[in-house]
Amino acid sequence: MDVQIAVLCDAAADYNGKLCVMGSFDTIMARQFPVVHPFCSLALRIIFRDTDEGPHQMRVTLINEDGKSLLPKIEPKLDIRLPDEMFFATSNLVFNLQGLRFEKPGQYSIDVTLGEKMIARVPLQVLEIKAGPAPA
Secondary structure, three states: OEEEEEEEEEEEEEEOOEEEEEEEOOEEEEOOOOEEEEEEEEEEEEEEEHHHOEEEEEEEEEEOOOOOEOOOOEOOEEEEOOOOOOOEEEEEEEEEEEEEEEOOOEEEEEEEEEOOEEEEEEEEEEEEOOOOOOOO
C-alpha cells in the first residue's frame, strides 16, 4: 500500500477516479479562542496491491498536543479486492469535516491508521493573530 496524497483542504471530490483537491492548507489563523473552522476536507489517494487484499479497519483522528482526539469516531471499513487483470487499485477517499473546534493555539495532526499501522499524518498548526498597533 502506498499513500500518494494525504492533505487537508478547503474541498475535495472523487471525479471518475480522479482526486480533485481545492485549497490545501496546514495553518489556521484566529484572533480569539476558542475558534471553529466551519468546513474542510481530508483528501487521501491510496494505491493498494494484491498483498493488501482483504478487510481493513481505517481510523481518522484529529489529535491535539496532549494526544487527545478532537473528532467523533471516523472508522470506515475497507474491503480491498483487485480484479485479476489489475496490478494495483487506486482509492480516493474524502472525509468532510465540519465545525472543527480549537480551544487554544497549538500543533495538531490528523492521523490515519489502517489496522494498527499509521499510514499518514497530516500536520496542522492553529495560530493566534496578535493585535498590532492601531493604524495612524
